[in-house]
Amino acid sequence: MPRTTTRLNVLPPYPLAHIPQKKRDLIARGVDVIDLGAGDADLPPPPAAVEALAKAARDPALGRYGFGLGYVPFREAISRWMDRRFKQRFDPLTEIVPLIGSKEGIAHLAFGFLQPGDVAILPEPGYMAYAGGTLLSDAEVYAYALRPRTNFLVDLDDVPKEVLDRTRVLFLNYPNNPTAAIAPREYLEDIVRRCRERDILLVYDNAYSEMAFDGYVPPSIFEIEGARDVAVEFHSLSKTYNMTGWRCGWAVASKAICSVLTRVKSFVDTGAYMGIQYAGVAAIESWESFLPGNLKTFQERRDAAVSAFLEADFEVESPKATMYLWIPLPEGISSAQFTDRLMQDEGVIALPGSAFGAGGEGFFRISFITSPDRLREAAMRAGRVLAKV
Ligand SMILES: Cc1ncc(COP(=O)(O)O)c(C=O)c1O
DSSP states (O other): OOOOOHHHHTSOOOTTTTHHHHHHHHHHTTOOOEEOOSSOOSOOOOHHHHHHHHHHHTOGGGGSOOTTTOOHHHHHHHHHHHHHHHSOOOOTTTSEEEESSHHHHHHHHHHHHOOTTOEEEEEESOOHHHHHHHHHTTOEEEEEEOOGGGTTOOOGGGSOHHHHHHEEEEEEOSSOTTTOOOOOHHHHHHHHHHHHHHTOEEEEEOTTTTOBOTTOOOOOGGGSTTHHHHEEEEEEHHHHTTOGGGOOEEEEEOHHHHHHHHHHHHHHOOOOOHHHHHHHHHHHHTHHHHHHHHHHHHHHHHHHHHHHHHHTTOOOOOOSBSSEEEEEOOTTOOHHHHHHHHHHHHOEEOEEGGGGOGGGTTEEEEEOOSOHHHHHHHHHHHHHHHHHO
């Protein structure tokens, strides 16, 4: 085996990496598995998107290289939607970057903004692409532990000045995976102000902007004054339209910031399949008709999960957004041990908080990716494990 690099060796284990194999082993043992691991719902995409993709598959023009430009009507649909949804105007050709899923863009962006000696502040627990992009750029990770004390918000006052002085990028994600926390507008105003003062790139991951309940409407970072000077926002079709495997998302930012990402991407990919972008137009155009029904399904699941986990003696609050419950464990119980017992003894797959980094210890995450009945069953089984540990 030829030698690998230091940057490869510093990558932490990927939290979801071992689950598919463990799940297969359990099923082979005849266990009735309830998988609440990945944020990957069992629900169908908008029918219009499915039909559009079938049609696109028969069009050879859409099967050619998309390059960075991609399918222009997709850019235009994104631009119209950003205006309609957030009242923010972006030029389709220069201020939007189509992505092969938002993860790809989040990770690749780091190559353009981080280098050795630089620091990226990222939330821990948090989405692994933030650390991935940072470490693969040979920059340093400053993991900020999201804890109840700050309502799971990153408080820059807690970060040492020496670290802040070297910080080039701040990754934020609200509504948050995995904690389901949301960010008040005043908080975002303060963050934008501080990023402008220090010329820090604010990477705002808005993958869950459309997955909110009880009348809560998540904002775009661009609703905050001054954000265009320092922020880039990532969006995805994955959660909003149940299109995780389709790999389709976008970045939106000033022309200057977008051109950095476009430049990096032009050397590592040749654009998403234009048939997917064509179907993406259909998905985005079905936003108004598709979203309410889909959210109702998630809300029913959330409500079922919250009451069932409460009944099973866990302390949970009803989240205003995302498809996750971030459930605290009693002091002294390790999250990895708990989720391991839950999987081995009861066949329920959940993610230990520690899989998202040390800052996630003391919690575990479940996703609303199955029916209310199965969620209730999972909670009952989790309650049995809790009583034993
Ligand atoms: C916080 C967060 N950001 C980004 C993504 C990536 O989404 P995509 O499927 O668009 O790559 C996810 C997916 O789980 C996520 O949870």
